[in-house]
Every structure is written in C-alpha cells, then in structure tokens.
Amino acid sequence: MLSDGGDDDSSAPARFELQEDPSFWKDNNVQVVIRVRPLSSSEISVQGDKRCVRQDSGQSITWTCHPESRFTFDLVADEHITQESLFKVAGVPMVENCMAGYNSCMFAYGQTGSGKTHTMLGDIENGTRGNNENCGMTPRVFEHLFLRIQKEKEIRRDEKLSFTCKCSFLEIYNEQILDLLNPNATNLQLREDAKRGMHVENLTEHEVSNAREALQQLIEGAANRKVASTNMNRASSRSHSVFTCLIESKWESQGIKHHRFSHLNLVDLAGSERQKSSGAEGERLKEASNINKSLSTLGHVITSLIAVSNKKSQHVPYRDSKLTFLLQDSLGGNSKTTIIANISPSSCCAAETLSTLKFAQRAKHIRINEDASGDVLSMRLEIQHLKKELSRLQGQSGFTNNGFVCESPSAFKWDQANGTFSPLMFDKRATQRRDYDITLAAAFRREQEKEAKLKAAIAAKQIAEELVTQRSEEVRSFRMRLRFREDRIKRLEQVASGKLSAEAHLLQEKEDLMKEIEALRNQLERNPEITRFAMENLQLKEEIRRLQSFVDEGELERMHQQINVLEHQLLEALDWKLMNEKDPVNKDLSLFGEEAGDEKNEFLLVTGYPK
Ligand SMILES: Nc1ncnc2c1ncn2[C@@H]1O[C@H](COP(=O)(O)OP(=O)(O)OP(=O)(O)O)[C@@H](O)[C@H]1O
Incomplete structure (x- = not known):
C-alpha cells in the first residue's frame, strides 16, 4: 500500500536551473528528461498540495512514498520550467543532431493529464514563441530548424546546398493508423523496404518551406486528433500521434553530388493511465486497453533492447504493436532519441508517477546502435x-x-x-x-x-x-x-x-x-x-x-x-x-637602411644610442 511521504512533501517545491551538457550527444543516443507539471486545481481540491516527489537537483528526483526511491536522469525539469527553457535544453540539440544527419526522435510519455500534449504542442493556435510563451516543443523545433537551414545554406552557398522538407502527421488509434492530414484515409498499413525503410503506405506528405507552413500542418492535424474527456483530463488524447519531417539535403563538392536524408519524429503518446482511475468504460475502455497494450509493448521493447545491448537476448518484439513497429528505427536504429517523461507531483497520482519514473529509468539504459557500432565507429x-x-x-x-x-x-x-x-x-x-x-x-x-x-x-x-x-x-x-x-x-x-x-x-x-x-x-x-x-x-x-x-x-x-x-x-x-661608410654610428644606422642625420637617427640619439 502506498503511504504519504513526510511533512516535507507539502512544502513548496525547490527550483533548479537546467544545466545543459554540450557534449552529451557525442557519447549518447538516448536522453531521458523528466518534466514535473504544477499541481492542478482538481488535485489540490482532492489532496491539497501534498506531493509524492521531491526534486533533489537538476538531475535527480525522489519518490517520497513508501519505500522512498531516488532516481537519476539526464535532466529533471521542475514545475516552474518554461516552454522556452525546456526547448533550449532538449529541442535545440535535437535540431542540431538532425542538421548533422542523424535521425532524431522525441517522444512524450506519461499518465493522462501529466502534460504530454502541453510539452509537445502547447498552445499552437496563437503563433510561435516570439509572441506566445506557451507554444510547445514542436512549433519551436520547426522555427529553429528553418533558421538553421537558412544559415547553413548561406554558409555553404558555394556547395549549392539545398533542402527539401516534407511533413506528415499520423495517429495510432485502437491499433489502426490514421492520416491526420487526410481524415478520410484510415487503417493505413506499415511497410518496410530497403529503399524507404519503415514507412506508412499512402500517408499524406506535404512539402513545407518555412516554420509557418509546418505549423499550419500541425494545427490542421491536431484538430483531427481523437480527444475525449476522462476523469484525469478534460481533453485527453486517446491516441499516439507522430509528426514527422523528412529532411532531404543535396550539395556538391569537388565535383561530387551528395544526397542525405534525415527524419525528425515528434511523438505525443496517449496517456499511460490505470483503467480504474481513468474512469473508462465502453468505447473508452477499449481505447484504454489498446493504449495500455501498446505502451506495455513499448516497455517490453525497451527491456529487450537493454537485454540485446547486454548480449542477453537477440529478439526485440517491435512487431507486437503498431507504435513500436513504426518507431523501431528511433528506438533501436541509427537515431538520437529524447524521451520526455511527464509526471504529476500530486500524492493522488503517486502510483502512476512511480510507474512513469520506472519506465524512464529503464529507457535510460538503452544503448542503441550497438550492432552497427563496429562499422560506424571505424x-x-x-x-x-x-x-x-x-x-x-x-x-x-x-x-x-x-x-x-x-x-x-x-x-x-x-x-x-x-x-x-x-x-x-x-x-x-x-x-x-x-x-x-x-x-x-x-x-x-x-x-x-x-x-x-x-x-x-x-x-x-x-x-x-x-x-x-x-x-x-x-x-x-x-x-x-x-x-x-x-x-x-x-x-x-x-x-x-x-x-x-x-x-x-x-x-x-x-x-x-x-x-x-x-x-x-x-x-x-x-x-x-x-x-x-x-x-x-x-x-x-x-x-x-x-x-x-x-x-x-x-x-x-x-x-x-x-x-x-x-x-x-x-x-x-x-x-x-x-x-x-666611415662613421661607425652612421655605419650601424645604415644597417637599418637610413642615412645618418635623418629622423630615425635623431630618434636613436634621444633614446641613448652611444655617440
Ligand atoms: N507544465 C505545465 N504547466 C502548466 N499547465 C500544464 C503543464 N502541463 C500540463 N498542463 C495543463 O494540464 C492539463 C493536461 O495537460 P495535457 O493535456 O498536456 O496532458 P496529457 O499528458 O497530454 O494528457 P492526455 O494523455 O490525456 O492527452 C492541460 O490543461 C495543460 O494545459
């Protein structure tokens, strides 16, 4: 049974500066960030300001119920962190990885109402960060991406560098893939071939040439998402959504034409709620069990990947859910992945918060690219x-x-x-x-x-x-x-x-x-x-x-x-x-190429040159 933490739990949470590690991505392929959201008014009305977690530093957090458990992550963002600060430590490096040619993926995990959609999308209706501090990670990432593309094109003008960006937006609802940019297209199929790798057949792709156009696609698709009201969240996302941008770059150097592709995946997962607390029944219950099934497959995939990297297993059950099948290259392939695990600090969410922290801790142990490391390393x-x-x-x-x-x-x-x-x-x-x-x-x-x-x-x-x-x-x-x-x-x-x-x-x-x-x-x-x-x-x-x-x-x-x-x-x-020359003074001076008695000689006399 869960017990409350000590009196400390109800005290105001400490604030911590997020320290960025500029060399992090040189040695790592997976970054795990915890984001604690502020207490909601409904949580306060049920449990007051009693908390189940205490943050100890910018990297560690303690679950204060019984038995107390301390967790360490790459970053722990406190309740006060702004969308902009989180973007700077997680979003900017993601874009930089992408510009360096890596496939990059960010996904938000956490129970219903813990702040996943707030983190990944935030307020997208009122423009991007210049005039809207609540806009989330995805619009900021695209704003930064297009700025970087512009800069890179200017720097490498000689190489005729050009970029093409194509966006797609899908959701996985009840184990079916739906096209959010074309709501008539349902039950799309996942295909894998050597040319395109893992892809969704017939998924709409729109070419975008600036952040505004990308945001437009995002707003259009987000409006088509399956949302319902649950006990935990008035507007709960009932599906996993994946916004993908395929970035193609071409340039010429030394007479050779170069061609490079990289994927940017931004994933907002459906809530990992317990069916009891979500108040689900009927259609909602079916949704909830599908969500739980795919999230537990995600957990199994992560466990298997750890076993694979420890050489204890060889099989990873990617195919057991659409989500893991689609994300397999981001989880086990040549990709740089950020997982933002969102938690509620309220005591009434203690069990879900612990489960999210455990999931995030397991994800921290994934070592991807192991099988390719020999070649890539050399x-x-x-x-x-x-x-x-x-x-x-x-x-x-x-x-x-x-x-x-x-x-x-x-x-x-x-x-x-x-x-x-x-x-x-x-x-x-x-x-x-x-x-x-x-x-x-x-x-x-x-x-x-x-x-x-x-x-x-x-x-x-x-x-x-x-x-x-x-x-x-x-x-x-x-x-x-x-x-x-x-x-x-x-x-x-x-x-x-x-x-x-x-x-x-x-x-x-x-x-x-x-x-x-x-x-x-x-x-x-x-x-x-x-x-x-x-x-x-x-x-x-x-x-x-x-x-x-x-x-x-x-x-x-x-x-x-x-x-x-x-x-x-x-x-x-x-x-x-x-x-x-006869005069020794002039003789020496002449070594400097000057005739005796000129301005330079005068200077040397003043500064004490021997007569
Ligand atoms: N860091 C935060 N600061 C302020 N408000 C937040 C924060 N995180 C979440 N919220 C608010 O909490 C509510 C629930 O958040 P959100 O919809 O993002 O949760 P979710 O995890 O996506 O839930 P679901 O899985 O049900 O879709 C929203 O009203 C949101 O604005």
Whole structure:
C-alpha cells in the first residue's frame, strides 16, 4: 500500500536551473528528461498540495512514498520550467543532431493529464514563441530548424546546398493508423523496404518551406486528433500521434553530388493511465486497453533492447504493436532519441508517477546502435583522423627558419616607399627584385596549395560521412532480413505445432521471400556506390599524402635555397656598406637602411644610442 511521504512533501517545491551538457550527444543516443507539471486545481481540491516527489537537483528526483526511491536522469525539469527553457535544453540539440544527419526522435510519455500534449504542442493556435510563451516543443523545433537551414545554406552557398522538407502527421488509434492530414484515409498499413525503410503506405506528405507552413500542418492535424474527456483530463488524447519531417539535403563538392536524408519524429503518446482511475468504460475502455497494450509493448521493447545491448537476448518484439513497429528505427536504429517523461507531483497520482519514473529509468539504459557500432565507429575514427590531418596541415601555414618567418604572402611585402634595404636598390636592384618576386610567387603558390589541400581534406571528410550513412543503411537492410528470418522460424514452429496451416505458411513465405529478394537487390545496387566512395576516400588520402611529402621535401628544400640567396644578398649589401661608410654610428644606422642625420637617427640619439 502506498503511504504519504513526510511533512516535507507539502512544502513548496525547490527550483533548479537546467544545466545543459554540450557534449552529451557525442557519447549518447538516448536522453531521458523528466518534466514535473504544477499541481492542478482538481488535485489540490482532492489532496491539497501534498506531493509524492521531491526534486533533489537538476538531475535527480525522489519518490517520497513508501519505500522512498531516488532516481537519476539526464535532466529533471521542475514545475516552474518554461516552454522556452525546456526547448533550449532538449529541442535545440535535437535540431542540431538532425542538421548533422542523424535521425532524431522525441517522444512524450506519461499518465493522462501529466502534460504530454502541453510539452509537445502547447498552445499552437496563437503563433510561435516570439509572441506566445506557451507554444510547445514542436512549433519551436520547426522555427529553429528553418533558421538553421537558412544559415547553413548561406554558409555553404558555394556547395549549392539545398533542402527539401516534407511533413506528415499520423495517429495510432485502437491499433489502426490514421492520416491526420487526410481524415478520410484510415487503417493505413506499415511497410518496410530497403529503399524507404519503415514507412506508412499512402500517408499524406506535404512539402513545407518555412516554420509557418509546418505549423499550419500541425494545427490542421491536431484538430483531427481523437480527444475525449476522462476523469484525469478534460481533453485527453486517446491516441499516439507522430509528426514527422523528412529532411532531404543535396550539395556538391569537388565535383561530387551528395544526397542525405534525415527524419525528425515528434511523438505525443496517449496517456499511460490505470483503467480504474481513468474512469473508462465502453468505447473508452477499449481505447484504454489498446493504449495500455501498446505502451506495455513499448516497455517490453525497451527491456529487450537493454537485454540485446547486454548480449542477453537477440529478439526485440517491435512487431507486437503498431507504435513500436513504426518507431523501431528511433528506438533501436541509427537515431538520437529524447524521451520526455511527464509526471504529476500530486500524492493522488503517486502510483502512476512511480510507474512513469520506472519506465524512464529503464529507457535510460538503452544503448542503441550497438550492432552497427563496429562499422560506424571505424568510419568515425577515420573522420577524426582526417580532421586531425586537416588541422595539422592548416597549422603549417607558418614556416620558421633562422628567424625568418613567413606567415602569409603579405609578410613578403617590400616597402619601397620607406626606403628600407637601400643597398639593394643600387646596381644589383634588378636581380634582387627578381629574387623577391620569386619568393613572393613561391609563397603564394604554397598558400594556394594549402587551400587545395584544405578543400581535398574537407571533401574526404564528407565522403567518409556519406560512407557512414551508407553502412548504416546496409545494417538496417541486414536487420530487416534478419527479422524476416525470425518470423519464418516462428511460423515454421507454428506449422509444426499445428497452429498454422501449411498453405497459410507457404503464402506468407512467398511474400517474405519477395521482400527479401527486393532487399538483396537494393543492397546489390548500392554496393558499387559504397565501393566508389571507398575508392574516392583512398584517392583523397593518397592526394593528401602526396601534397604532404611535397611540402615536407621538395617545397621546403626550395624555400631553404631562397633563404640562402636572400642571406647571401643581405651580407653582400652589408659588406658594401661597411666598405663605403666611415662613421661607425652612421655605419650601424645604415644597417637599418637610413642615412645618418635623418629622423630615425635623431630618434636613436634621444633614446641613448652611444655617440
Ligand atoms: N507544465 C505545465 N504547466 C502548466 N499547465 C500544464 C503543464 N502541463 C500540463 N498542463 C495543463 O494540464 C492539463 C493536461 O495537460 P495535457 O493535456 O498536456 O496532458 P496529457 O499528458 O497530454 O494528457 P492526455 O494523455 O490525456 O492527452 C492541460 O490543461 C495543460 O494545459
């Protein structure tokens, strides 16, 4: 039985600043955030301000009923957090991940009335954040996404970078997929193929070119969602909704055309309420049991993913619900996922709050991409290596030898107007001038070579990144084939035990084989592409190595020769001066190229130069 916490529970909750960790996503693929909503007026009327949780820091929270349990997460957002602050710590990094080419997914979990829709959509009717502080994560994400796209296009104008964004909005209601942008389309089917991965057949996709257009789709779809009044929430969402944006980018570099896709999924799950407290009956009860079934499958999927990452299991039951089947790439694929678990702090929701905290804690242990890590890791290492190479080459833009420093061609500028190096202006002037021209040209040439090397290294890095994407695709296709095989084994077991007829099995077998053939065909088509990328990668590495040795050996040698020539000329000029000047003071001063008695000599006398 649940018991209330101590007297502390009713005290006003503490406030905590959310500390962002800028390097979080470098090492993690799943972020779990807890959001505590303020007490509602109905909760206050039932239980006063008695709370079942106490926040201890920006990362930890204690469930204060019996037995007290402490939980630690990536972030715990207190009751006072604004929509904007939450967006900054969870939404902005999500967009950045997406711009970096990762599939990104955010989903809100929690009991009915805990604030999922408030978090994911908020007030979408009154514009975006500039004039509406209550608008939620999704509109803010799109506003930021289009700002970033604009900025990126400007920065990479030379590469003719272009983006296409297509939005879709669906809900899963009673285990059926409905198109929220086309309410006439019901019971849509999930399909999986090697080209598009997991997708919903015939789902409406609208191209959007700015945040306003994306918001328009959001408002239109949200109005079509199944909403009903329950004991816990006057306007309770009775379905899971998934707003997806497919971002396609194209650019050119070093004569190579690049093409990249990434998905942005924003998911508002239906409430994880207990049927008793939700007051559900009739149609509502059917809805509630479907919601609970799919959410418990989500829980099983998470448990299996943890077992898979601990090498204790190999099977993940994605197919047991539409929700997990649709989200499988976000949960177990090449994706960066944020889970916002919403909770009520009220004592009257203690059981649901504990269940949400436990769910969130389990999700924290998911380690995705494990099976692809070998390949992807080696590609990442390759990119890191190329980056190092690049910065090393950039660092070589200054060269020092015997106190002679060349930082850029401008360092070779010879100031004739000031009359410096006057001895060189006599009979040997023409030869000296030519030597300087040669030196200057060599410096420019080196600068251009470095530019070229820089470009080549950037291209090599991009190719390596493409290669990473290709390999991930390959792994996904492989996983798909694995799943087909697992299904076949299961069916054969059913045939053996008499649960499935041989005819039904053969029909399904045929369909699966067709799919597998298609997957293999696609893989075959893609293989030459991968090889080509690998080849280009190798060629670029070779080019860098060649340019490197050119700098290390040939060019360096030439530069030494040029310095020797210059030193020799300078000594000659000094000898000439020594032979022609009698006054030692003027003789020394003349080393600076000035005649005795001019302004510079006066300066040296004032500052105590010996007479
Ligand atoms: N952080 C918050 N600050 C202020 N009000 C909030 C907050 N979170 C939720 N609310 C309010 O609580 C009520 C229920 O929230 P919401 O509809 O977002 O819950 P939900 O989890 O989506 O519920 P359901 O699963 O039933 O759809 C709404 O009136 C909402 O405005």
